[in-house]
Amino acid sequence: MAQRIGARQLVTLLDGWRAPDTQHSPAYRRLADRIKLLVxxxxxxxxxxxPAERELAARLETSRTTVTGAYNHLRDLGYVQRxxxxxxxxxxxxxxxxELPDRPSQIDFTSAATPASPGLHAATQQALDMFPEYLAGTGYDLRGIPELREAVAARYTDRGLPTAAGNIVVTVGAQHASGLLMRMFGGPGRHILVESPGFPQSFDAARMSGARLVTTPVSADGWDAEDLLRTIRTAKPALAYVMPDFHNPTGACMPxxxxxxxxxxxxxxxxxxxxxxxxxxxAIDERQQFLPLAAYGPAILLGSVGKTMWGGLRVGWIRADSARVSQIxxxxxxxxxGTPILEQLICTVLLRDYRPVLDDMRLRLRASRDLVVAELGRRFPSWTVPRVRGGHTVWARLDRPVSSQLAIRALENGLRIPPGPRFGLDGAFERFVRVPITFDTDTTLRALDLLETSWHQVLGSSAAPCRKVPDDESLVI
Ligand SMILES: Cc1ncc(COP(=O)(O)O)c(C=O)c1O
Structure with a gap:
């Protein structure tokens, strides 16, 4: 059953819904637009x-007619069912x-991921040659095939963290791994520390475990060290989930x-x-910068080939000490x-000669990062655009808290782009937008054209910010 949303929580997510738009739409349309975006x-x-109309109207301090109008409009569009x-x-x-039939065809900037590594097809052919010897077994393997675990362990050792194959459990991607660990070590009555902004699916996985979330801020300049250490000491969370290299969405790298x-x-x-x-x-600008986190102190590491080889392989892993491996x-x-065998074989082939795979991906990301940073700077001079040194996204800061409006206009113009609050809890980050650096030049330029048109539409409707500025700066200093 889908999660019930309380009126108070919905109101937080709707922060700023009243701001006028370009079409000078009536209030019920603006409210409907924002609920549609959340869906x-x-x-x-x-x-x-x-929430019931009367309750939502009271919380939003608006008339019941406005809420009824919004729900009716959403019902007409197909986003609400009575x-x-x-x-x-x-x-x-x-x-x-x-994708509504009357919408222009869409560019999807909601996922920051590249097409497959060029060597993937050839690696699949090699993997097929290795496949028959596995067919005599059952194919069920909770740990992952030894060849892949050895290749992953060797990669950690290369990166400066000596690792044995016995420390690796192959999973169905990193998201599977984090969901599994959160279910194991989170749970009702416990706290899980997450970064804010952060990776939305990790928030969902942490919540699904039944744990309560506590947050620590991250910005393009990095972590608030004092807050992070204090939160650990005072909240004593059961789990702390972090992305030290490179933080999604900010691209920050932990010192x-x-x-x-x-x-x-x-x-x-x-x-x-x-x-x-x-x-x-x-790492876009220089090769490996820091050792994996477990080289500095106790940590379970999650890895994936999703961003280096291809997301469609659905292969990731957990690196942990042997006691944790047994628990897992x-x-x-x-x-x-278990994880599919053929995909594990493909990853094994590519990991054994990983350098060209990584070099190719870095070149692609560097070209796109340079293009995106230059184009955002040129088209949106009032935005603050960090020159990220790694990862797959740019977390740009707008000069006003209108990210949801921008995403709504962009969607109407044919660009799906997640608004800043998608990466926060409780409606924060209306001043931010995440731009992927994983698309080819042509798609990126077309997407930025649409974003620019949408931005001018938003500006045309809100020359001056017309609502309280959310207190999100305090989260992202
Ligand atoms: C930080 C982070 N973790 C996990 C994932 C998902 O990884 P996988 O495809 O291996 O499940 C992503 C995908 O973007 C990510 O950015």
Missing amino acids: LDGRLSVGAPL RQGSGSFTRLPHGGDA ADLRTAFTRAAADAGTIVIADETTAEL LQARPAADL
């Missing part, structure tokens, strides 16, 4: 019951195909002294550290029974 980007799950006697529920029009202080504070507080290193190999192997079968 489209996943912050409101499909099938979720919406069920007799039980209220209004979110839905997607056209049986879940969110060595903080790695040491953080892992030490976590060990003292009894907090298990999970470092999601999905993008750790995406006991917990895993409740949810899944």
Whole structure:
């Protein structure tokens, strides 16, 4: 059953909904636009019951007619379904195909991922040659095939963290790994520390474990070390989930002294550290900068080939000490029974000669980073655009808190782009937008054309910020 959203929580997510738009739409249309965006980007799950109109109107300090009008409009568009006697529920029009027929064709900037590594097809052919010898077995392998675990361990050793194959558990991508660990070590009555902004799916996984989330701020300039260490000491979370290289969405990279202080504070507080290193190999300007987090203190590491080889392989892993590996192997079968063998073989082939794979990916990211940073600077002179040194996204700061409006206009113009609040909890980050650096030049330029048009539409409707500025700066200093 989809998660119920309370009126108070929805009001937080709707912060700034009243701001006028270019079409000078009536209030009910602006409210409907914002709820639609929440459904489209996943912050409101499909099938979720919406708050009663009277209650939402009271919380929004608006008339009931406005809320009724918004719900009716959403129903006409197919985003809300009324069920007799039980209220209004979110839905997607056209049986879940969110692309409306009258919309221009869309560029999708919601996922920051590249097409496959050029060597992937040849590696698949080699993997097929290795495949027959596995067919005599059952194919169920909770740990992952030995060849891949050895190749992953060798890569950690190369990066300066000696590792044995026995420390590796192959998973179905890094997201599977983090969900598994959060279920194992989170849970009701516990706290999980996450970064804010952060990777939305990790928030969802942490919440699904039943744990409560506590946050620590990150900006393009990095972590607030004092806040991070204090939160660990005072909240004593069961788990701390961090992305030290390179943080999604800001691209920040954790300095060595903080790695040491953080892992030490976590060990003292009894907090298990999970470092999601999905993008750790995406150092754009220089090769490896820091050792993996577990070289500085106790940490479970997550890795993936999703951002270096291809997301479609769905292969990731956990690196942990042998006691944790045994716990993980006991917990895993409740949810899944292993990673597909052929995909593991493909990754093994590519990992054995990883340098060209990484070099190719870095070249692509560097070209796109340079283009995106230059174009954003030229087209949006009032924005602050950091020159990220790694990762797959640029976290640009707008000069006014209108990210949701921008995403709505962009969607109407044919560009799906997640608004800043998608990466925060409780509606923060209306002053930010995440731009991927994973697309080819032509697509990037077309997307930025659409973003620029959308920005001018937003500016035309709100020459002066017309609402309270959310207190998000305090989170991202
Ligand atoms: C930080 C982070 N973790 C995990 C993932 C998902 O990785 P995978 O495709 O291996 O599940 C992503 C994808 O963008 C990511 O950015």
